[in-house]
Amino acid sequence: MSAGLDSRWAISWLRAAAEVVADHRIDLSELDRAIGDGDHGENLDRGFSAIVEKLAVETPQTPGAVFKLAAMALMSKVGGAAGPLYGTAFLRAATASGDAAELDPALLAAALTAARDGVVARGKAAAGDKTMVDAWSPAAAAAAAAVAAGDGVVEVLEAAAAAAEAGAVATDPLTARKGRASYLGERSAGHRDPGAASSALILRAAADAANQPAAGRPGGDAA
């Protein structure tokens, strides 16, 4: 038994994420309709469904390979701003994960940080611009802090998910400075950023997947 997360966890994470995105498809699009063009839920659902379809025919053997599969599916199916951003996040996470069979806490945090950096590099948004960066940045920071505190993988993901959720909520009062919502200027304040909201949901799914004994952490007694 190990304190790391293997490809089975990565696969159940993405399956769970697909489910939660499908469940929140309409809510996410509603958020996007308020300050964007109302397609965010639709876009992500298309992408995550594609991941699930790919996973039905392929079973990548490392977390990195799973992330790579996800990245390619998201890039090719989502479109819009979110497609390249999520695609880049998973691609960078894949690169950071290398061909490790399991992600230990440090590697996990490194993958999350790489994902965050990928979003920033691609979208050039800063913290506070009211984008998904406002979920990914605190998530990556919280994961790093948890590793520094000696936490295990479940705690690292729990910390990341909680920080992403808080970060998403904190976008409510902000004025958007990137993406489609920025055209609204101050009229964008008072609404939650859809990409931050979806990021929080997806990171929560990662933590949930790690919490399930069947899902790649045999035993679940570690950490």
Place this chain on the structure above:
Amino acid sequence: MSAGLDSRWAISWLRAAAEVVADHRIDLSELDRAIGDGDHGENLDRGFSAIVEKLAVETPQTPGAVFKLAAMALMSKVGGAAGPLYGTAFLRAATASGDAAELDPALLAAALTAARDGVVARGKAAAGDKTMVDAWSPAAAAAAAAVAAGDGVVEVLEAAAAAAEAGAVATDPLTARKGRASYLGERSAGHRDPGAASSALILRAAADAANQPAAGRPGGDAA
């Protein structure tokens, strides 16, 4: 003093007709909106206003010349089906009136008959097709009957106007077989034909003008 109607009557008729058409502009278009394209009042108003404008700068000296002026104005300004039909009616009335300075009952009835024949020749509608023919035909017939009964010009015009009014009302149950209303088929029944309605208004204005002492029948004691 004479029992005939001169150019002053013809001019006051057309001025009165212009007024009554302007007053009923919206009603006539409403009738047309029910079974046509909703422009009949607008079209006629444009034409009769043009007559009034022309009469402000020209004063034709015979009824025939007045009718000719009206015909040209109607043809050039009304458009649609009604323009050529009314234009032809007045043109034929002008021809029938010749250069007589006054119209006696017989000539008056002949002018009305010529007008009716002009409408029929131009539009090829038969009685009962739910068109302005259903006002003009009984009007011409009633005028001829009045002449045969030895009536004077006022009575001739009164008879024509009353017959036109009855004829217009009688179009209500008919199914249109000519003009735009015919596309409605049986759905045209239950509505008054706009062209028959406007014809009745215009012929009533002719009778009213003949009843006014100032308007070309000096004295008004004759007939």
Place this chain on the structure above:
Amino acid sequence: MKKLINDPKAVVVESVEGFGLAHADLVTVHPDPIFIMRKDAPVAGKVGLVSGGGSGHEPLHAGYVGTGMLDAAVPGAVFTSPTPDQILPATLAVNSGAGVVHIVKNYTGDVLNFEMAAELAQAEGVDVRTVLVNDDVAVEDSLYTAGRRGVGGTVLVEKIAGAAAERGDALDAVAGVGQRVNANVRTMGVALAACTVPHAGVPSFELSDSEIEIGIGIHGEPGRHRIPMENADGITDRLLEPVLADLKLSRGEKVLLFVNGMGGTPLSELYIVFRHAVKVLGEAGLSVERSLVGNYITALEMQGCSISVLHLDDEMTELWDAPVHTAALRWGA
């Protein structure tokens, strides 16, 4: 009613003025009485082509003035036929001595006004022929009506007769080919939502959110019947059915397929209709040799479309392909 207009009464004049400014290389606008004339008209030796009718069907007719199509377009008020005092000077202006063809859509107003103008032109020594366009199969019983209306087929008649005139055909030949096009084309339209005439200010008819009007004309006048909303393939089937029933073509024959937008329907939807129409015609064994998809004869901002099928022969095909250079249709020139 929200429209990009100033005074409702000035719509036609201002719009035609703008058209004249935008296409000064092609046309001259005669201001009063208003008509639009090919810049180089009268063209020596060429039969003149004049069409016209109520405004609100843009780009018809002004958009078809130019080389290989019309010599003059005579616009009436919105949905109201023009008057003889416009049609007559337009006819005289484009007559080079070879005579003039009037292309007239079969509406009582248009027919009567063009007829009067033709009589007056004849009286002034100009030989006039008339091509009456009546391609609308929505009008079922011509015996008890003013007859079938002129709709989408008008564009095809103007193009093909225009090409015949341009290549130098004589008066009767130009009118003849125009009549042949009319005899071989059938059209059926549908409205999803009505249009609003500027001076009326209210929609021409009311359709609920779940109904459509099959057999619509191009003036917001009623069609054959109302049915519940259907999908594009279903509507296409319904439009093609009476068109094909009336044309009675044999398998292997060649057609031109024209899917026309009524003004307020996105081009993308017209292509969806076209796609299915090609399939239906294919199943009927017909060969779609030529096509046209777009807003070519409209009813202001009405939502909907019409489908026209023209049974082609070699000469019509050749004349269709001949160069045309107008504001709204251009190829080979």
Place this chain on the structure above:
Amino acid sequence: MKKLINDPKAVVVESVEGFGLAHADLVTVHPDPIFIMRKDAPVAGKVGLVSGGGSGHEPLHAGYVGTGMLDAAVPGAVFTSPTPDQILPATLAVNSGAGVVHIVKNYTGDVLNFEMAAELAQAEGVDVRTVLVNDDVAVEDSLYTAGRRGVGGTVLVEKIAGAAAERGDALDAVAGVGQRVNANVRTMGVALAACTVPHAGVPSFELSDSEIEIGIGIHGEPGRHRIPMENADGITDRLLEPVLADLKLSRGEKVLLFVNGMGGTPLSELYIVFRHAVKVLGEAGLSVERSLVGNYITALEMQGCSISVLHLDDEMTELWDAPVHTAALRWGA
């Protein structure tokens, strides 16, 4: 919502299929991933031009594929940018070895997806340059936003860069002239009524019967502000004012005036706007040398228009006049 569609999810595929059937002489449709390609692409020695973006703006971009304009168009879902796995094969397919120019409207989604595709194409050895179009003066403060959007100017960039590629200009020159067009064109739009995205089923925004939205984009996203309805001349003044303020032209300079319909506005109204715009430009001492009026970059059936002014130089004028043969724009070829 009443639309001539079948399945809302199939709108793009079916519409593009129909387009391919209607214009088989000009284009080939690559079905999956979907893109539209010039029939004779790759053209030996010629720089390839690829554009794309969300669907719903027809005839943009597929309508501009052909001689003298685009080599490929890549359609996303309605109002959603296409993905790299469509853009990449389109880019590879039109590359003759002379490199490929991507013409990208400045929306985050379009920019990011084209950027990724360009990286992937470069990795496969294809030289890619990007022309970013951002002509919309409605976005006031580019520092705090994603920057100005690409709207009407896109059509002009595609035409002029397309002509440069067609005459054999090298990669940097083609991109350079495209960038010069973008630097010299400004656009402002207005909506009178919103449009409805098929899969959304409800209008993108709500406008009351007496309001209009000034500074609208082409996706039903909001504009600068709402004002009470005005007449056409007043609206034209309001659109031209920020365009001219931003362009800062001197008297005597030459411009191209482009009045574009958003899809649901009759052509006649666009000419009324054009008429007044010509007057306003004339009063500013500008010379309208070229013009374009019609539905060239739309937002489904949105009612409204945009006005673009391009400051012309001799080369741009020559390239504008150069032959073009596409489904939606054609002259000289």
